[in-house]
């Protein structure tokens with residue numbers, strides 16, 4: 001049996017073999033939540049990360065709406081390759097960072113598509 005836990009300070013969610021403990025990030029006490037609450041919180045946390053990355057990309061690279069579909073796909077495949085490399089290296093933190101970049105890039109491509117580009 002695994003328990004779903006949420007940090008009472010930072011809101012990070014964890015699974016744990018026991019229904020008590022402290023957050024691995026900020027050392028505050030964990031409170032037990034339901035599996036459904038854990039699913040929702042995890043999804044919201046991922047979407048927030050992706051949107052933050054999407055804004056970072058705009059600040060870093062500026063307007064990219066001139067890019068063609070082929071250029072976008074080439075950039076996306078490069079990011080997927082970096083995620084695969086991190087996975088092969090067993091670097092789970094870097095893998096997660098690369099996957100956030102992949103998701104943010106896919107959103108940028110769809111934004112371009114919906115604006116009648118790409």
Ligand SMILES: [Zn+2]
Pocket residue numbers: 007008009010011012023024025026027028
């Ligand atoms: Zn915490």
